[in-house]
Amino acid sequence: MNGEPLYIVLISVHGLIRGHDLELGRDADTGGQTLYVVELARALARDKRVGRVDLITRRIVDPRVSSDYAEPEEDIGDGARIVRISAGPDEYLPKEQLWEYLNCLVDGALDHIQATGLAPALVHSHYADAGYVGVRLAHHLGVPLVFTGHSLGRVKRQRLLAKGESATTIEEKYNLSRRIRTEEETLAASALIVTSTQHEIEEQYGLYDWADEARMRVIAPGVNLARFSPPSDQSPPPIANELNRFLRTPDKPFVLALSRPDERKNLGTLVRAYGENAALRDQANLVIVAGNRDDIRDMDPGSRQVLTELLLLIDRYDLYGQCAYPRHHDADDVPDLYRYVTQTGGVFINPALTEPFGLTLIEAAACGAPIIATEDGGPQDIIKACANGELINPLDADEIGERLLALLKDKARWQTYSRNGINGVRQHYAWSNHVNAYLEAIEPLLNESPLPAPTMQARPELILVDRMLLVELSALGQNPDDPDLRELMAELRQRRRQVAFGIASDRPRHEVLGQLKRLKLPPPDVLVTRGGTQIHYGARLSRDRGWSQHISQNWQPDRIFNLLEETPGIRLGPRSVQGIFAIHALIDDHEAFIGQTALETRFFESDIGARIQRINPAELLITPQRASKGFALRYLAHQWNIPLDHILVAGGVLTDEDMLRGHTLGAVVVPDGKIHLPGLIDLERVMFSKDTYAAGIRQAMRHYDFFGACTLPEPQATDAATNQSPERDIHG
Template sequence: MYILHLALGGCLKAPPVPFGVTADTGGHIAYVLDAALHQARRSDVSHVEIVTRRFDDPRFDPVHAQQREHVAPGLAITRIATGQPLYLEKEALASDLPAFTQAFCDYLAALDPRPDVIHAHFADAAAVAIAAQRRFGIPFVYTPHALGIDKRAHHIQCDGLDARIDAERRAIKAAAAIIVSTREEATRQVGGYRVPVGDRVHCLPPGVTTQPRNPGVVTLADRLGDWFNEPDRPLVFAVARPVVKKNLAALVRAFSADAELHRNANLLILAGQHDLAGPEEQGILAELRHLAMDTRLHGRIALPSAHDGTDVAALYERAADRGVFVNPALHEPFGLTLIEAAAAGVPVVATCNGGPAEIVSTIGHGVLIDPRDPAAIASAIKGIIGDPVRHAVLSKAGKHGVAAYNWDRYAQDSVALYRSIAQPRLLVCDIDNTLTGCPVGARAFADWRSGSPLPFVVATGRDFATARAILSDWGLPQPDAYITDVGTRMMLADTSGNWRECRVFARTLDQDWDAESVERVLSSLALTPQPATTAGPHKISFFGTAEDAARIDAALVRAELPARVIFSHGRLIDVIAPHGGKAEAVAAYAGRYGWSLAHCVAAGDSGNDSDMLAACGHAIMVGNASEELAHLPSRPGLHRSATHHAGGVLEGLARLGLATVQTEAQIEPVAA
C-alpha cells in the first residue's frame, strides 16, 4: 500500500522538529511524523509520503526549500511549490490554496503508481484531497486535529472562523473516513457539524511522542538556577503555544494568587519560540511577562524564550521528581503532552474540556479542572505536589497506563481502515448504452438487482420522464433515486412512493450560477440549440462538435462566468451550473446516508459519465465505452470491462465480488 499524508501548515521536516517555531508547528506535526514513521515500518506498506508546502523563507531552516527530504526507510517528505515562496500562517493559506491544489494535482498526474489513499490533516488539506479525489478517484481520510466549532463554543474570536467551519463541514461530508483521537471528539465535536457520517468516524488514539534526550547536552533543566532562587523545589511545568485557547495566563494567575503554592514550588512555561511569535502570540507573551513581574513571583517563575525537544524531555524528567504538568486550555482537542507526561511519570492537572478528560480517565495519572477557575487550578496542583504518596501513585499510573496509547497499534488499525474505506455501498449507472443496448444483459442485470441489497441509482443525461420510460421499455429495475439532466436534477421517492425533486440539491446548484448571463454570452456563437424540452433551470443544451464545446468553454472563461461544459455521445453539448454534474449529484445523494464518493461504484460509457467515473471509489467502463472516456487514467478502482452494455456492468460487479461471473450465454460478447 502507498500512503500519502497531506499537511499544509507549519514547518514540517524530518526530526528533530523545532516545535513552537511558528504558531502552526505544534502537536499535529508530531502526529503526522509519528503516524507515517510507524506505518512505513509495516510489511504491508510499500512506502509512505508526507506532502506539504514548499517555501524558501530566511526565517526558517533551508530544508523547507528542498523538494524532497528522506526521513526514514520507506518514508519521505515531498514539498510542493506555488507562486508564493514565503512561509504562510494558517490564516493566510486560503489565498494560496487554489495554486497549491493545482500543483498537487499536477504532481499526482505524473505519478505511477498513484497513492492508494490520501490522509488529509486539517480542513485545508482536505479541500485539496477533495479535488484530487474528483480527478483521480483516490479516496481520502480526514483528521481534523482541532475544529473551529469549538473555538466558537468557547467564545474564542479569530479571523475567518465562519469560512473555517464551512471548510470543516465540507471535509466531514466528503471524507471516506474520519480518524479522531477520542470518543468525545467523535461524538460531540464532529457531531456538532450535524453532517450524516454513518459509520465513517473512527477513534484511533495516537501513541506517545518520544522526545529526544541526550545526557551530554546542557538543557533548560540544567539551568533552572538562572531563574529560580531555589531550583530544587517541585516544578510546575507547562508547554503550549501562546494563544488564547491555551489559557496560559490563567495558570500564572492561579500560581501567583496562591501564597502556599508559590512559596513551595516553581513555575516554568514553554510558550513557543518568542523571537518568531506572530501578532496574537506576541500579545499573549506580553501578558505572561506582565504577570510574571508580580513581586510575589520573583525567583519563582521562568518563561524561557526558546527550547527544543531535548529541553522538553529533560523538563519532563525534572518534573517527575515531585512536580506536575499542567494543561489549562479552554479546550483541548486531544492533548499529546498529557501522554508524554504520563510516559515520563509526571502527574498532570488538565482541563476538563475535550480530549484530556478521556486521557486522564484512561491513564489515571492526574486530575481534571475547570480552566476558568484559577483557585481550582492551584488547589489541584497543591493536592499533588504536597502529597508525596499521591504523587508516587499518579506517577506509577502514568508509566503503566500510557501503554493504551501506542503508535504501532495506531499504524495497524489505520492501515486496516485505509484498506476498508472503499467498500461499495452504492451503485450508480448511466442508462443509454450502459444498461441498455443488449436485451440479454438487461435481463441479467434485472435478475441481479432483484437479489442484491446494494442501493442502486441511475445517473443519466435524460429528463426524468424519459428515463423512467426507457427503464420500463427495457425491463430494467426501478432505482432508489434518479439523477437526471446530466447531474442537474435529483428525484427522490417519498414514503408513499411518489417522486419529488430534491430541493436541497437544487439550491446547491443555484450557487454561482447565472443562467441569463451564460445564455447572453453563448447567443453570439451561432450554436444549434437542442429542443427546449431538454433545458432546465441549471442546464442549457446544444448540438455540436468537440470543437464547439471548446469554443463555449473559452467564451465563458473570457466572460468570467462559472459553468461546466460537457460533451458526450459525439454530438451533445450541455452547459450546466458549476456545482452540477453526475459526480456532484452522486456525492450529494451518498452524503444523505453518511457515505462518500469512495463508497460508490459508477458505471458508464460516454463523456457525461466522465466525472463520476473519475471520482467514485470504483468505476466500471463498459466494453462499448466511447473514445470520450479514453483520457481516464488507469487506477486500481477503475475496471474496463470486455463485455458490452449491462453485461459489462455485471462483469465489473463480479470483479468487486458483488455479482457472480456470468456465462457467455448470459451476457453480450465483445463486438467484432
C-alpha cells in the same frame, strides 16, 4: 490487505513541517498537528503492510525560516518522505492566507503522485485546508478520503464570539465561513473520519450538518517511546542551565506547562493559581515554556498579547526567582523537560480551556511525570486510560493551586501516578497500537477503482501533442464572421500536431454542436459537455467510457429527481432532455427556493453524493461528485500526458473557476468575467484580457507565448492594473 504493500498519501498544508527539530510553538500554525503527521507517516511506513508514505505539504522558500522547508523532498526513513509542493508565493504564509493557492497544491500533488507510477490506497487530509486539497485529489484519483480535522472552524467561531469579538471582525481575520464550508464538504466526501477522542465527536463534529458518526473512528495518537522515556539517572539535562538562571532555589519540584502562547492554553490562569497560593510557591517552582521568541514585539498579535499578560502577572505577584519562562528551547529539550519534572518530583499541567486531545500529556506521562489537566476534552480519555493524574476546572485558579499543592505533598499518590503513566502510555498510546487500529479501519475502504486506463478513441495525433487550448463555449462569442475567430482557427490548424483544441460547456452536446455549426467551426479534438460529465473526441464524437465509469460512483439520478421534485421553487424538465450524469434544474421561484446550501444539506441527509453547480442565477446543474469541467480537464491532462502548465484555459462563466485555478494558464475573456469570477483577479496564472472572445484568446496566447515557451511572463513585465504583460498586449 493481502496484496501489494499500500501507498498512503498524507496531506498537511500549513505550518513548518520537517523530519527533525520541529519548531513546535513557533506560531499558531506550527503546533501538535505538525508533529502528529510526521510521527504518523513514520509509524505507518514502519509497518510491513505499508510500502510507501508521502506526507505532502507546501514548499516554503523564505529567508525568515530554515532552508529545510525549501527542499522538494525529505526522506524521513522506512519508506516515508515529506514532499513539498510549490503553491502560491514562496514565502511562509499563515493558514488564513493560503486558500487562493490550494488548487496549485492539488495540481502539484497530482503531478507528484503520477510521477511515482504508484496508485495510492487512500488520501488522508489533516485540517480544513488539507481537506480542500484531499477532496479534489481523492475524486480525481478515484480513491477513498480519510479526514482528521484537528480543530474545527465552528468551534473556533463559538469561542471567539463568546470572547466578545464581532462576527465581522472574526470573518475578516480568520475567513471562517470559507473554512467551515470546506469542512462540511470534506466531511461529506470522507469515507472515514479519524478523531482522537469521543469528546471530539460529541462536542466538535456534532456542530456540523454533514458529520456522520457512523463514519467516525476514535484512534488516539501515539507517542514516540524512543524519545519519551523515564529518566535513567538523576543528572540534570542541558536545559537545566537555562531554567536555573531564573530561579533562586532550583532544586524545588517543578510545575511545568508547555504550549504555544495561545489564549486558549489559559496560561494566565495558571500564573494566578501559583501567584495566589503562598504554600504552593513555597513548595515548587513554576516553569512556563511557551514557544520560542526573540522579541515579543515581533510576534503575531495573539502571541504578543498572551506573553505580555504573562509578564505582567509575574510582575504583579512578584514571582521573580520562583518562575522560569525561557525564550528558547530545542526539540531535543522537550523530553528532557518532562524528565526533569520527574526528577524533581514535580507535576506537568495542561490548564487549557479546552484540549481536543493533549499530546503533551502522554509525552509527559511516558517520561514519568504525573499530570493535572483540563476537564474539557481529550484529557478525560487519557486519565481514564492511564489513571495517572487528575482533572481540574480550567477557570478555577484557586482549585488549580490547591490540587497542585496536594499532589506535590502526597508522595505516595505521586509515585502511583508516575508509575501508572509510564505503563499506561505503553499499553494505550504506542504508535504500533495506533497503526494497527488505523489499518484495521481503512481495510473496508480499499476496494475503490483507480483512475481508468486511457481510452484510444481519440485522434491518434493527441498522443503527440504537448499542449492544449481548452475554451469555454461562451468564450468564442456569437459572431461567425469574427476575423479573430477565423485567424485563431487557422493558427490551430497549422499547429494541429502540436496543439489539441478543446471546447468545454455546461450545455448538452447537441446544443454545443449546434452553436459550433452556427459559428462555422468543425468539431474540436476534445469536447467536454454537461458541466464536465461527458468527454467526446474528434469528428466521430467518440465517448470516453473510462471517464463515464470514473464519475459514476454513487450516482443516484432517480433519488435526485425525486428530491428536486419535492423542493420548493424548482422546476425540472422531462428526463428525456437530461443527461446520463447531469440533471438541469430551473429556479422559477426564488422566494420559495430554499437556497443552494440548504439543498446540499438535504442531499447529504438523504445520503446522496452529488455536486450542485450554479450555472447562472436561475439554473442549477447537479452532477456526480467527481465531475466538473475542472476535474475533466485534469483527467484529460493525465490521460494524454499533457502538463497542466501547458494547458491554456479561456473562459469566464461561473463554472469555470476550477478550470482556471491551479497550474493551468488561465484567461478570462468573457464580458463581465470580473463579476463572475472576482476571486481570480489577483492570481498570477489568470489574466483578464482587455479584449473579449477570440481576440482575447489570441491576446492570452501572446501573453503566455502559448506556441513557444508556454509559460508566465517575467514578473517585472506584468502590468498590475490589467494583470497582463505590456509587451504582449498587441494584436497580430
